[in-house]
Amino acid sequence: MNEIGLIGLAVMGQNLALNIARKGYSVSVFNRTSEKTKEFLEERVKNEKIEGYHDIKSFVESLKKPRKIILMVKAGKPVDDVIQELLPYLEKGDLIIDGGNSYFKDTSRRIKELKEKGILYLGMGVSGGEAGALHGPSLMPGGSIEAYEMVKDVLLKIAAQTESGPCCTYVGNDSAGHFVKMVHNGIEYAIMQAISEVYDIMRKILKFSPEEIGDVFERWNNGELNSFLMEISFKIMRYKDEETGKHLVDLILDEAEQKGTGKWTSQTALDLGIPTPSLSLAVEARSLSFFKEDRVKLSGKVKKTYPDVKLDKEKVIKDLENALLFSVFTSFSQGLWLIHEASKTFEYNIDLPEVLRIWKGGCIIRAKILDFLREILNENKENVNLLDSDKSISFLMDKLDSIRYVTNLAKEFYIPTLVLSSSLDYFLSMVEGNLPANLIQAQRDFFGAHTYRRIDKEGIFHTEWEPID
Known part of the structure; x- marks a missing residue:
């Protein structure tokens, strides 16, 4: 009898099964397409104790009780379909773990439905891609603590290891795990877009080649911007297409696709009333990129007059580095604020410093800056957006002139910077004591009698701004 089962043998599922087996556990695997199971066993499994099964019944019966089954299948209906296939063969006390990018509300529903049948369920975010x-x-992982304890040992062993410990923790109740992974992806969208905007400025204004941009990115990766996304970006810049000999990045169509987690983050932030402009505009940037034909057509109709300026390239590079650091910080600020609000609303009981700790390794948004963010949060765990700290303000103010310069320079050259600009505006809004929302409230009261409050006395007020008759 094997200790754990895994369903779904796309590359992520295959790699996770191998990881588990190489940590000393026996694994049963199943894939709806039997040929995929056969190929995996023949081509990738060497000395690992992994056994393949070609029907659900045999797969379930091969597992020790209480059974522990990881699903690595596409989010949405496929998860529900697999659960329905499993249920006739499961018993009370068995555990299902969804390791896909499921929508957190789907996870909450599944936890409730399966609890009624005596089946435990964990919604587990998995970050790190194929290599991770x-x-x-x-x-x-999120769900009941009872469910987590059943697989705690194996999860801690297969997770990335850092000096701060395994990159796994019990995230919280109910769908906390998938919620945190969703926001992780929202932050990921924002950082990727910010890096791309900086790249755009370097190639279009500084006229740098991919090799030169790669050199800058590698230099940055050796400093404060050290991160997985920075590391892969300098490697991408240097990669040449075997067929043409050209830099591959220059041959890739500029239409960025998405699978939904960024959009869910933005929608949820709106629902919970938490400002996440950089995360939301990163999604919008991908949507804009998809209208390639429209963009090409319209670009021919706009006459662009570029400024004749002599730039100090090294200064611009330093400003770009500072602007990117500013944007990375504010992206985390927005994401953590959203997680905190969700934790209160949905009673997740999430520990934000712990979330930052498990993002330090094996993770798409792993970055050197996470230690700094944890330090700020540990000083005051109520400082959920990180901004209410002398360290934060000093860090951001030190880079304020740079991001203002970079965004202004981009506009002079007709280059959009949705995330860099929104990061700046988010900060400026948060440090501004008087926003123009008073006029908005007056407008709302004028046309809809929506009322307003005053700064000079208590109460709710409405004004007849002009005679109706």
Whole structure:
């Protein structure tokens, strides 16, 4: 009898199964397409104790009780379909773990439905891509503590390991794990877009080649911007297409796709009333990129007059580095604020410093700055957006002139910077004591009698701004 089962043998599922087996556990695997199971066993499994099964019944019966089954299948209906296939063969006390990018509300529903049948369920975010799944991902399990305890040992062993411990923790109640992974992806969207905007400025204004941009990115990766996304970005810049000999990045169509987690983050932030402009505009940037034909057509109709300026390239590079650091910080600020609000609303009981700790390794948004963010949060765990700290203000103010310069320079050259600009505006809004929302409230009261409050006395007021008759 095997200790754990895994369903779904796309590359992520295969790599996770190999990771588990290489940590000393026996694994049963199943895939709806039997040929995929056969290929995996023949081509990738060597000495690992992994057994393949070609029907659900045999797969379930191969597992020790209480059974522990990880699903690595596409989010949405496929998860529900697999659960329905499993249910006839499961018993009370068995555990299902969804390791996909499921929508957190779907996870909450499944936890409730399965609890009524006596089946335990964990919604577990998995970050790190294919390499992370094989060598050690960041794992974000959420659900009942009872369910987590059943697989705690194996999860801690297969997770990425850092000096701060395994990159896995019990994230919180109910769908906390998938919620945190969703916001992780929202932050990921924002950082990727910010890096791309900086790249755009370097190639279009500084006229740098991909090799030169790669050199700058690598230099940054050796400093404060050290991160997985920075590391892959300098490697991408240097990669040449075998067929043409050209830099591959220059041959890739500029239409960025998405799978939904960024959009869910933005929608949820609106629902909970938490400002996440950088995360939301990163999603909008991908949507804008998809209208390639429209963009090409319209670009021919706009005459662009570029300024004749002599730039100090090294100064611009330093300003770009500071602007990117500013944007990375504010992206985390917005994401953590959203997680905190969700934790209160949905009673997740999430520990934000712990979330930052498990993002330090095996994770797409792993970055050197996470230690700094944890330091700020540990000083005051109520400082959920990180801004109410002398360290934060000093860090951001030190880079304020740079991000103002960079965004203004981009506009002079007709270059959009949705995330860099929104990061700046988010900060400026948060440090501004008087926003123009008073006029908005007056407008709302004028046309809809929506009322307003005053700064000089208590109460709710409405004004007849002009005679109706």
